[in-house]
Amino acid sequence: MGKLTCILHANCQGEPLLARLMTSREFADRFECVQYTNYTREPVPDDMLARCGLFLYQHLGPEWGGLASERLVSRLPASARSLCIPNMFFKGYWPGWSGQGGFNFRCTLLDELIEQGLPPEETMLLYLRADLPAKFDLRAVIAQSLAQERGKQALTPVPYVDVLEAEFARSRIFNTVNHPGRLLMDHAARGVLGQLGLESPDEDALAALGEPFPEFEQPVHPSVAAFFGWNSAPGALWHVFGRDITFARYVAHYVVARREGVTDFIGFLQGYHDAP
Numbered sequence: 001m002g003k004l005t006c007i008l009h010a011n012c013q014g015e016p017l018l019a020r021l022m023t024s025r026e027f028a029d030r031f032e033c034v035q036y037t038n039y040t041r042e043p044v045p046d047d048m049l050a051r052c053g054l055f056l057y058q059h060l061g062p063e064w065g066g067l068a069s070e071r072l073v074s075r076l077p078a079s080a081r082s083l084c085i086p087n088m089f090f091k092g093y094w095p096g097w098s099g100q101g102g103f104n105f106r107c108t109l110l111d112e113l114i115e116q117g118l119p120p121e122e123t124m125l126l127y128l129r130a131d132l133p134a135k136f137d138l139r140a141v142i143a144q145s146l147a148q149e150r151g152k153q154a155l156t157p158v159p160y161v162d163v164l165e166a167e168f169a170r171s172r173i174f175n176t177v178n179h180p181g182r183l184l185m186d187h188a189a190r191g192v193l194g195q196l197g198l199e200s201p202d203e204d205a206l207a208a209l210g211e212p213f214p215e216f217e218q219p220v221h222p223s224v225a226a227f228f229g230w231n232s233a234p235g236a237l238w239h240v241f242g243r244d245i246t247f248a249r250y251v252a253h254y255v256v257a258r259r260e261g262v263t264d265f266i267g268f269l270q271g272y273h274d275a276p
Contacts (some may be wrong), residue, residue, distance in 0.1 A: 004053025006033040006053065007048060007049070007054070007057075008057075009055070009057040009058065010058045010085065011178065012179065013058075013087065013088065013179075014037070018033055018035060020189030020209060038058060038064075041067060043067075046075070049072065049076055052077065053080055055076055056192065057083075057085065058087040086152075086160050087178075089145070090173075090180075091177055092138070092142040092145055096109045096132065096136060102263050103265055105176065105265060107254075110251070111258070127251060132224050160191070163184060176213070186201070186206055215241055217238045222247060234247075234248065240269055242270075253272055
């Protein structure tokens with residue numbers, strides 16, 4: 001008997017989730033998987049939906065038109081099973097984060113300082129000395145972020161917010177606002193498999209996968225690290241697209257990129273080859 005088609009409709013979290021699901025021998029034996037990226041509005045072909053046996057999706061509302069989850073689920077065969085999976089996000093490590101377009105990984109406070117037209121060195125000094133937990137009311141930012149996640153969790157049978165809430169202050173469990181680390185990705189995979197009634201991941205295979213998003217550890221401001229009681233030494237290093245750099249160096253790259261009108265900050269960081 002051939003494998004059933006599994007469609008995974010998700011953002012960047014889909015790829016590491018699928019890798020973890022495949023460590024379940026039962027899941028791997030039963031399903032042939034194909035992934036479609038939701039945030040790029042990648043079309044899901046009708047013929048794929050017509051032969052789908054399992055549809056795993058992050059919820060998209062009616063504003064997404066033909067890619068809205070309800071619309072896609074309605075086009076599945078009657079025999080297909082659908083399951084809404086977690087779409088995890090946490091702003092607590094980067095309280096100044098903004099999703100405004102035109103630049104990746106924005107910090108509104110740093111943008112405000114840059115827009116004042118101060119010399120780059122003064123801009124950096126003011127930002128590095130800033131008290132972000134006080135500036136942004138970090139406790140309120142965390143509470144709002146957790147509340148947002150509980151609202152999203154209501155759409156999926158796979159709970160994860162209790163784990164996030166219990167662990168976020170102990171160590172950094174996100175690499176960016178929407179790149180959860182292995183703790184949460186492993187937890188999500190176990191939850192999905194449990195909902196499907198399939199065997200859990202092979203723990204050795206799961207451990208061998210390592211971190212899901214190792215290429216970019218978005219640096220955390222020293223004042224935020226101190227708020228959580230982490231090592232906030234000036235020389236602490238963060239892995240940024242193949243290099244280990246300090247927070248100050250990361251801020252310098254940010255300031256240069258903004259002043260030069262760069263819009264693809266990811267590409268800028270990937271192409272920058274100065275010494276840390």
